[in-house]
Amino acid sequence: MNVGATQTRAAVLRSRAGEFDVEAVTIQAPAPDQVLVRIVAAGMCHTDSVARAMGSFPIILGHEGAGVVEAVGAAVTSLRPGDHVVLTFDSCGVCTACRDGRPYHCAAFELLNFGGHGPDTEPSARLSDGEGVANRWFGQSSFAGYALANERNAVKIPDDVDLELVGPLGCGVMTGAGCVLNVMQLRPGDSVAVFGAGAVGLSAVMAAKASGAGEIVAVDIHESRRALALELGADRVVDPGADGDLATQVVGGGAAFDFSLDTTARGEVMAAAVAVVGRPGLAVLVGAGFEPLTLAPASLAGKSITYAYMGNSNPQVFIPRLISFWQRGQLPFDRLITLFPFMDVNQAEAASAAGTAIKPVLVMNGEN
Ligand SMILES: [Zn+2]
Ligand SMILES: [Zn+2]
Incomplete structure (x- = not known):
């Protein structure tokens, strides 16, 4: 399936000490091994704030995205448009640890998750003035209406699971x-x-x-x-x-x-x-x-x-298990969540820092 570039909006961080600005961005069509995901909600994790000390700017953060696959690259075989997914950390798929089913030990873990650019030499997202913006944070940068993920870090989940709640399974709860x-x-x-x-x-x-x-x-x-x-x-x-x-x-x-x-x-x-x-x-x-x-x-x-x-998790196996755990009442992680409208991303970060919100989740409310 071919799609062109996607216009959306994202919470962009331009400096270590700055606030998030919600602004227009353009995201390229997915590469052959990527999927374009319409984000429904994205959890905020402490590591997003740590990015202030290590990310490159400008950057789109967010690494607990949940949403619906909008388009898939030509080489993607396990996902199709309409699939519901939780986005999680990225891994290379070809190192010894990845081939052994231990992507959390991926030799490229830091590059693919913390750098903001992943392996890309050119950013695949741009601000309205044409400047590139780092959009490979944890292989997703999901504080946005749409995000590019890789087939490996998008985990298909059942259609009847509430997408506003399950994003934190991609990092905090899974960890x-x-x-x-x-x-x-x-x-x-x-x-x-x-x-x-x-x-x-x-x-x-x-x-x-x-x-x-x-x-x-x-x-x-x-x-x-x-x-x-x-x-x-x-x-x-x-x-x-x-x-x-x-x-x-x-x-x-x-x-x-x-x-x-x-x-x-x-x-x-x-x-x-x-x-x-x-x-x-x-x-x-x-x-x-x-x-x-x-x-x-x-x-x-x-x-x-x-x-x-x-948490040494293989997310393609572990996230579906956590969902079934949750549905049986044994992992009530929804009790940790406070929902914030996407526009209130700065208030969500402040509430997390103050300890008043344990797990803020930014909700797009269809305004992608
Ligand atoms: Zn995290
Ligand atoms: Zn690897």
């Missing part, structure tokens, strides 16, 4: 649930401490609960998030602002944990996440940030530590 189900492979009775009760941390709490975990402890500075963590399956919550050493508070009077998850990327919190696991124990780090983690080598005796992109 949290994947850390528990794929990285930890948590067994019934295993204990876990979760540092940071945002969308990733709370998704981990839900997945741990659904897996029959033993004690689940959640740590967050926001009282409202601690309360929600208790509702979603945490047995105990800790306010890191309270007096005393964080690791000591998390362990309480009990035993060390089998697993911990850090979503904060803060140095001292990551160190606490390592300190609270026993021997053997595994600390999983997923936060997006740049603070170093400093540890005395012997503090790792008997312990493992890993940094996991996307």
Whole structure:
């Protein structure tokens, strides 16, 4: 199917400290391995704000898009116009890890997801004055009415699933649930401490609960998030602002944990996440940030530590599984979502930073 260029609008970020401007953009027709997706909604993730420190400008962010396939490139075989899709991280498809079904270990992960341009030498989107705009953020740049994705990072989902809700399955929810189900492979009775009760941390709490975990402890500075963590399956919550050493508070009077998850990327919190696991124990780090983690080598005796992109998830398999989990009431991630009109993208980012919205989702309302 051939289509020409698509006129739409997008939330464009022009500088590190600037606000998003919603403005007109023109997107090229999909390349042979790409699909053009009409975005219905797109979740906002902390990594979108981290892009301020690492993206190239101008850039269109957004990496939790959900929508409907509008057109497909000539080489696309698994998707067709009209298919409902969740967009997720991109991967090359040809490196050893990709061929082995582990796209989260893709050798080109950083280039394809964080650079903003992917492998392209010329941008495939332009502003109204003709300037190119980076539109390959996580292979999608879905803070826009339409987005180009690759066949590999567009996951077909059933038509009867609410597209306004499922975008966060492409990153935040998948990361949290994947850390528990794929990285930890948590067994019934295993204990876990979760540092940071945002969308990733709370998704981990839900997945741990659904897996029959033993004690689940959640740590967050926001009282409202601690309360929600208790509702979603945490047995105990800790306010890191309270007096005393964080690791000591998390362990309480009990035993060390089998697993911990850090979503904060803060140095001292990551160190606490390592300190609270026993021997053997595994600390999983997923936060997006740049603070170093400093540890005395012997503090790792008997312990493992890993940094996991996307919860080590193979999205073409894992996202449909998460949807079925959700439909059976075991992963109520919709409770994390606050919907914002697309035009309110700056308010959504502010609400996320302030902790008042756990998972903002920008809704196009048909105004693509
Ligand atoms: Zn993300
Ligand atoms: Zn690869």
